[in-house]
Amino acid sequence: METKKNKGLFSKILIIFIILGLLLSIILSISDFELVIEKLKETNVFWMLLSAVISILSVVVLSISNQVALRSLDKNITYFDGFLVQTTEPFFSGITPFGSGAQPFQIYEMVKKGARSDVASAVSLVNFIVFQTVTVIILIISLIIYWNELWAGMGYNIFYILAGIFFNTIILVLLLLLGYAKGFGKFVTKILLFFQKYRWSKKWATRGLEKADIFIENFQTGVKVLMPKKRILIASTLLKIVSFILKYGSIIFVLIALGHSLTPSEYLYLTAASFIAINAMMWVPLPGASGGTEFALGMMLNAIPLFYGGVKNPILIIVLLLWRFITYYLQLIIGFIAYLLLKRKNKKNDELINSEEN
Template sequence: MATLKKTIQKNLLVIITLALSTGVLLYFFFTTEGIVTLGEIITKLRLRWLFMAIASAVLCWICEGCALNLLCVHLYPNWNYNRSFCVGMIGLLYSALTPFSTGGQPMQIYSMRKMGMDTGKAGSIIAVKTLTYQVIMVGYSLVLVAWKFRFFQTSVSNFSFVTIIGLISNSAFIFLVALFMISATTTNKLVNAVIQFLHRIKLCRHPAERYEKIHGQLEVFHNASKLMGNSIKLYIPVLVITVFQITLNSLIPYFIYRSFSMHEVPVTTMVAAQVFVAMVSAFVPLPGASGGAEGSFYIFFGMFFGSAILPAILLWRIISYYSNILFGAVFAYIGKRYNVPDKIVE
């Protein structure tokens, strides 16, 4: 009994997260006709397209490991892909289990340190990897907004507001990081001026603490850029892999759509919808964006799936969320075999 209690306490966050996300799905299914629709769809499911959705998720994991490995090998030539893949899966696991996906990067740094990497170098690698992903995601979103803005503006209520807030928030952060790398003094003055203004209009209660937090985050990226260098040969492949990864992840709803024997909606429209779902879900302060992810998927994809939207949400969450937790836990355990006592892997 004591062992069971200790196990529950150790994995309490995982249990709460899974219970919350599962509860949202079950609520939708049993308070609507979702379970009936799912039964009807299963008999007509086109397995080839469903397999492609699953393969896309697996390829996303592989891309995560590849991008991470390029950065790791840059500082540690003897580092290997197996380590990078396990670290990537650990990041996906803890991002799925923590609010705002905040636990992924710290656990990756911790795991890389356990595998023998210097903490500062591990932090620099993860900082560059994170910034790269954010830059590509914002750029991807800007292109799709320009391309599909009119369609979604007329089809989704409050689309303009949600999109603008998401793009401004992410773009502002990237702009600050870039400016900080060019001129730390100018950035500090700008950040302090904005925080003081927000404090005067009662939108920021503790200006000094907020400034220190933002400054600390910018300093991490600044130090990372100095350590990693400015090699174009390093960053171009990482950028290309990241674009491929985001595209694969955005194709999962389309493959699910085709597995339901539907084909009227263009693939580009559904890719755009998934990118917007990811952008909206990022603002949900719950592990795995529980509730927000399902809700935003319902809003953006309901017009495509019609009565089959709830089964679509179920399959999408299983493939793109629950599988990250399941296989992330598996590879977190496997990754322990690469741990070393104190030795640095040069």
């Protein structure tokens, strides 16, 4: 079973790097390849490293924000174990379409570490509700403030951003219904019963029916306990906002590393565009929304004179490539390291238990 899981995991990682190779070949074939390489050689290493450190810090702060909620409900899990579980998030979100892989893995690991299933479900999904709430609010505010700039850069392609905000909002509404609506469990059951009638969906619908009632009951029970803890929610929310600022602001230092500067208002727009590109394009059904994310940011940056010319502008291409590495691939690596450390600790614990039993 473990071997099969590992094969599935590494096949997903392989797909990610195949997608990366295809994107690189397409992007670099459009732009002046030699000029891009020349510009990359001039990159200031200090500012690039600072950008990378800031991105890593954003993962740490996000993990701490999730850990705050976990420790408020369950202290059986050690700080380090809880931190590792939370730090795997960018890895499992990054290798699965729609960023859907983190929560199931985290719930599984928390239960394995001794947390009650209702607590694990509540912590993971309440953290996701807080994350999604902050995301939707920032997306809407950014859309209102920067509508003219977004329209100037994207034109009618802004529909993709609007679609992304709509899907994010729908996800948030469904999560709130899942947490608070008493009759929502029956509604989910009816949907699963409908899909159980068809051969192509019968298998996963049947699996869903077996788990849905218990999962929803556990989640709603946990939500009732966690949501009234206002200090915990405020602390978790503020830490997530700090994490967002660090992650999406890292693109500023990428630009500085390339020897370019913008006005303060352009820097703010650059940060907002980075946030919008990653979060509004998650509906693209590829790991990390690859392709859609780069397309969206490239279009949005057309509103800044430095990036005029689109994909034929080498500065834009370099910024896109470095930004994508800093905010996606680097965080993916950090999450993968956390997963390996967690797996190693689990193996040692299992060996210890087996030796005590013998």
